[in-house]
Amino acid sequence: MSNSSQTTLTVTRLAGEPAAVLSRWLEDAPAEAILLVDFELQQWWLEDSAALPLQAIYCRNGERLLCSVTDKTPAPPEVAACSQFCEWATLNQFAVFESGRALGLEPARIPKPWGQEVWFTGVEERGVCCFTDGQYSCPIPWVQAAAPGAFAGPPAEPLVLLKILDPVPQEVIGDLYFELHEEKREVYVVTHIDPEAWPDGIGGIRYGFDLDRLAESDGDEAFRRDYLAAVQDYERVRRQIDELPEGQAAPSELEEQEQLCRQVMNDFTNMRPLQVGDVVVVPLLMPHSLQHGVRTIEFQTPVYERQILSFAQKVLTQGHWDTVAAVRQMRLTSQEDKAFQLLQSETGITVERIVDFADFEVRRVTISAGGSMALDAAPCYQLLMLIEGCMTLDSLRLEAEEAAFLPRGRPFQLCSSDPMQPLVLLLALPRR
Template identity: 35%
Template sequence: MTFIHESDNPEELLSIWEKENKDASIFESDEVNFFSGEQNTAKGSLFLAVEYSFIQYYLANKPSIKLLALYFYHDKNIYFTVTASDEFLRTNFSLLSPSFDSIKDFLSNNKLPFLRLDQPLALKPVNIEKPWGQEIWYTGIEQRGISSVTDGIYDSPLPWVLSAAPKRLTAGREKQINLLKILDPAPEPLFGDLYFELHEKKQEVYVVVDIDEQCWPQKIGGMRYGFNDELKNTFSSEKDFHKAYKKAVKKYSKIRQVIDARLDSYRALEGYAFNEALPISVISKWMTLIPDDWIYEEKKLRSELNHFSSILSLKVGDVIKIPLLTPHGLLHGVRVVEFQNPVYERLILSFNQKTLTQDHWDTDKALSIMTERIDPFSELTIIEKNLNHTIEVVAVFDDFKVSRITLSSKSSLSLTADKNYKLLLVIEGSIDCNSIVAIKECGLFLPSYQKEIAIKNINDNQSVILIASPIHN
């Protein structure tokens, strides 16, 4: 019979279990003889089960849930999994026979991932529908979506996994994980343009990974970035320019509200929530029912409004560091990787669709605090370059930094580990990172305090990865 311990701090019990078992030298012994059935000790066991309360800080009202963390020693390594605890699971676990095979079967039967504590964790992203397309979150931990950790077959929510060993995995920063995601706008200009917005606290950097050739035949896409200096210079003052821009916003907002009210009536008829992100195919169908004169007016006023903003040309591989207080908005068909700090705020100047998260635009406030346009294409600093690899600094913010590593065919690289966790995303080719294979657009969570990070390009051509890590103040 196996025993389930209860603790407010599962990682503390894990450390005690590990130390006592090392002292007992059981890690060199026959595993079948060392499953403890004693209720008050984990000593002398190759297995540890801990039930604990977990506050889901990312959900409304922060509900508490009981989690069950299972740690086990095999081939001189510690493996673990974590899941929601219930009576059925506890009963079946307590009846397990003391063998590694029975533990593996238990995990498989209950669809639980088999994870190694000191190895990179493969991230399973969650797709978040947006009016303009979708976001693909690799480290999302919030009400709207939660990413997971997977062993390639089964998965467990990322915050649950981190809670099982927060100091070892994140150096105690499990609630401040930076957000790694892909922005994937639709190719249609009417639907695929993002909000024209600015941020007061959110720090972000984009890396362009694809441009849709159907809407950008020359493979040169774009984003709105600041305001049109040429148009601005035709006004006698910045105040007059802002006045004209706000007038254009107001005129467009009126036709936008008329169209959105009609679209909302279709939502009601077909049973959709008013603030639900819908497939573009649904909105496109409804748009065919909108009167032609409304469509004409919307297009004309949108064009007039867009003339006030500046377009920044983008190509695959470009790195754009978005300064705070700078209005910006990615355009349709331009796919980017985004790293950002875990801050969720924005001021929307305008949007060519209904805004689902708020019932107004923030044009006046945004104009009052925005800064002059800053060149986002600062030259990347090369840290190291040789025949095998190139390491470049993509961005350094107050609380995190991002690097890009380009590996030549079949080359290898060892990175010095430190106390910071790291987020890795493959944007070209395929790699092996500490025996975990990652192909294009696969993300890895690299735990804190790893002894070494060994990366090998297993692709015949070059491979490119992005790595982000927090900066401790």
């Protein structure tokens, strides 16, 4: 339970819900002390999973409160001072987070038929992302369950999903699913156009449908019917290729038929050009397919649902396409792009709201070389993704395409680590 001496900190070991146990302990704990809390975490992101036994570890050092979570049995914390706590954590190889300070987001690479996704906040059956202190990492839901004052986000609630879409540059192979969403809202920010795929620097996204083709149709229902027929023609050919033994090439006649049917199907759709810096807002029910060699940062609603209209490869995650259901409800035309809302414009600083969804918004912040910006405390957490430059937040150093979690209720100062270099970053703010 607890022990104390002139050379050892008071160490208390209890069991229960971490936040409640911590709150009671802080009422009477010495200015320097350690608390261990044994608890079980319901893995809400998995179906029919057993509760996971974990241990939350807290170190009170005056006004500072350090927090760790582990599924291991660490060596006893026989440390003489709180200054040695981090050394003990390093010895036991678990991350240490300080209440109220920025948390690093460790990227997780998820292979895809078309390339890869790089997750920063994903928590689901396919993978669980981690917070990192720069040396060790800990799964996001573990830290959320133990973090005092919910400084890592509300326990048992997914964060706004932040990821990078990184398709390979090969045409067709690197094209994503043509799909739509009923619940998931998405926004893409283009960060790279592969010159191998797009020598002129202009890539694309298949986005909705060709307006001329739609105008020539005998009405919306006729257009849906004709498009569905074209997709089903293509799917029949696609299935024949997908069912061939692995490694066996398709006969040339079948390959020619696949290319012809794919072109007929794609002629119904609209290809929207994209350049670095472009923003694509994907409303609900809008069919879309990011194209090969176009790398984007994506913020989205943290739900996993989609309807696949078509795909020019074998779908590995499900045994069917959702074309019939998707065609019935898909948008045929896109909304006119809205101008970004300018929130702040002063010497060397520009803040734009680039998307304004019901559940979250995203802002783009540009700070000129040598400048800095005070980021006000927010009522909820914020996700920061750096696009250009380098910066330091608390003890975290960030470079391009690295991300951090900013806890609620605390202001931050944003400035470049290199005074000769500007900063461009994205901020996602959830709405609760």
